Amino acid sequence: MMERNQKIYVAGHRGMVGSAIVRRLQAEGYPNIVTRTHRQLDLTDQRAVRAFFEEERPEQVYLAAARVGGILANNSYPAEFIHQNLMIEANVIDAAWRTGVQRLLFLGSSCIYPKLARQPMRESELLTGPLEPTNEPYAVAKIAGIKLCESYNRQYGTDFRSVMPTNLYGPGDNFDLQNSHVIPALLRKFHQAKIDQAPFVEVWGSGKPRREFLHVDDMADACVFVMGLSREAYQSHTQPMCSHINVGTGEDIAIAELAELMGEVVGYRGEIRYDTSKPDGTPRKLLDVSRLAAMGWRARIDLKEGLQQTYQWFLAHQQELRT
Numbered sequence: 001m002m003e004r005n006q007k008i009y010v011a012g013h014r015g016m017v018g019s020a021i022v023r024r025l026q027a028e029g030y031p032n033i034v035t036r037t038h039r040q041l042d043l044t045d046q047r048a049v050r051a052f053f054e055e056e057r058p059e060q061v062y063l064a065a066a067r068v069g070g071i072l073a074n075n076s077y078p079a080e081f082i083h084q085n086l087m088i089e090a091n092v093i094d095a096a097w098r099t100g101v102q103r104l105l106f107l108g109s110s111c112i113y114p115k116l117a118r119q120p121m122r123e124s125e126l127l128t129g130p131l132e133p134t135n136e137p138y139a140v141a142k143i144a145g146i147k148l149c150e151s152y153n154r155q156y157g158t159d160f161r162s163v164m165p166t167n168l169y170g171p172g173d174n175f176d177l178q179n180s181h182v183i184p185a186l187l188r189k190f191h192q193a194k195i196d197q198a199p200f201v202e203v204w205g206s207g208k209p210r211r212e213f214l215h216v217d218d219m220a221d222a223c224v225f226v227m228g229l230s231r232e233a234y235q236s237h238t239q240p241m242c243s244h245i246n247v248g249t250g251e252d253i254a255i256a257e258l259a260e261l262m263g264e265v266v267g268y269r270g271e272i273r274y275d276t277s278k279p280d281g282t283p284r285k286l287l288d289v290s291r292l293a294a295m296g297w298r299a300r301i302d303l304k305e306g307l308q309q310t311y312q313w314f315l316a317h318q319q320e321l322r323t
């Protein structure tokens with residue numbers, strides 16, 4: 001287990017995942033948590049990042065900062081997605097090594113796997129085929145983050161780890177219809193349709209693709225769990241060139257089923273229509289989570305329960321979401 005008084009830097013603490021990690025660490029009794037807003041520290045600025053690490057000297061780092069978005073955002077801003085994510089992870093991981101950080105956790109994404117990877121996707125599926133074109137730049141950046149951690153471990157003996165979550169949702173999510181992922185986008189659409197008494201809600205794609213969803217509080221719990229493992233325990237379940245760990249529920253759902261469930265949670269009783277002119281993305285994305293299960297961790301929050309919690313959070317924060 002990590003020492004309770006160690007200085008822990010959470011990069012991206014205002015994001016959905018970073019804020020959940022901070023909440024989890026605080027609940028576990030870690031008092032020495034360091035954070036910086038983007039205005040205070042631009043993680044794409046190498047000089048600023050090195051100066052921050054030299055000054056603060058954190059002992060643990062959770063690298064949850066990233067440029068993220070859904071299909072539309074990834075299609076619209078591919079240059080920003082690859083450039084900003086590469087810069088963030090390269091700067092933070094290198095500065096962590098230079099200042100002697102004891103342990104670092106890099107957060108990636110399940111989009112690192114090939115579009116037609118065998119299901120459920122094992123960690124060994126990485127780099128075995130072409131990526132999904134709609135988010136290839138983001139995926140390449142996340143793969144580079146894994147390889148940065150592995151390369152520093154191999155050359156310098158660092159203890160840098162990587163976790164690859166499935167699709168995340170929960171409090172603090174991005175509910176902007178132009179840039180959000182599927183759950184917050186659907187939640188906002190169904191909520192607005194309920195308020196407007198609209199006769200139907202339009203959903204992108206055919207509704208046939210299957211997706212796995214993990215509540216962000218479960219993700220934060222998994223992150224703290226993985227960071228708390230001894231180096232020996234972590235290495236006993238990984239390999240030097242395949243050191244990342246999938247984090248998910250091990251269960252998926254069709255988008256059409258998800259839309260029906262969302263309508264139930266929100267209380268919308270109108271029609272659901274599917275716009276098949278819009279892209280479906282990867283046909284199926286289900287993670288094999290047996291590696292993490294063998295380490296002793298499993299997700300606990302049921303999808304319907306998680307959606308209900310997320311909707312209550314959305315209702316409580318509508319005013320600030322509009323600003």
